[in-house]
């Protein structure tokens with residue numbers, strides 16, 4: 576029996592010990608409570624779906640994807656991640672070179688160069704997986720000489736905060752839509 580073409584796919588997956596970033600954050604909960612400031616060594620995994628294994632002339636090297644993912648991870652490495660859209664975030668006046676804020680009633684002052692402010696309402700694995708997936712795709716698209724978007728049917732990024740706990744964000748192209756899976 577022959578399988579219809581639309582049921583076939585080929586997935587490149589990349590999970591390497593070196594694909595990670597170390598960052599600090601505080602998850603805020605719906606009742607307005609929050610965790611203490613703490614850090615994770617976030618492990619990152621990538622899947623790139625293709626309709627078919629590409630012919631030699633269009634082979635996509637793992638390195639192309641790793642470069643784009645590393646560039647996206649590096650922006651967050653050794654930073655404190657702050658959710659700009661959190662309803663319990665209050666910006667405070669600060670000295671030059673400092674970032675001062677109150678979150679859920681507690682006051683923090685940090686060096687500006689150690690802070691990354693992200694356009695999300697909470698620093699969760701779900702939101703980080705979405706942002707990293709989007710950043711990865713933008714980074715890949717920036718280098719047109721190595722990019723054949725029409726051959727890629729979906730990309731997904733999985734982030735594990737700790738072993739066995741994290742989230743995956745998937746962007747499907749064509750008539751499939753983005754979806755998120757929490758673990």
Ligand SMILES: Nc1nc2c(c(=O)[nH]1)N=C([C@H](O)[C@H](O)COP(=O)(O)OP(=O)(O)OP(=O)(O)O)CN2
Pocket residue numbers: 602610698699700701736737740757
């Ligand atoms: N839906 C989500 N829930 C939580 C997230 C998240 O990203 N998405 N993140 C956290 C925390 O940041 C945290 O680091 C994990 O917390 P928790 O599971 O409570 O703690 P442990 O990893 O130590 O787990 P144990 O199984 O208790 O050892 C919380 N929730």
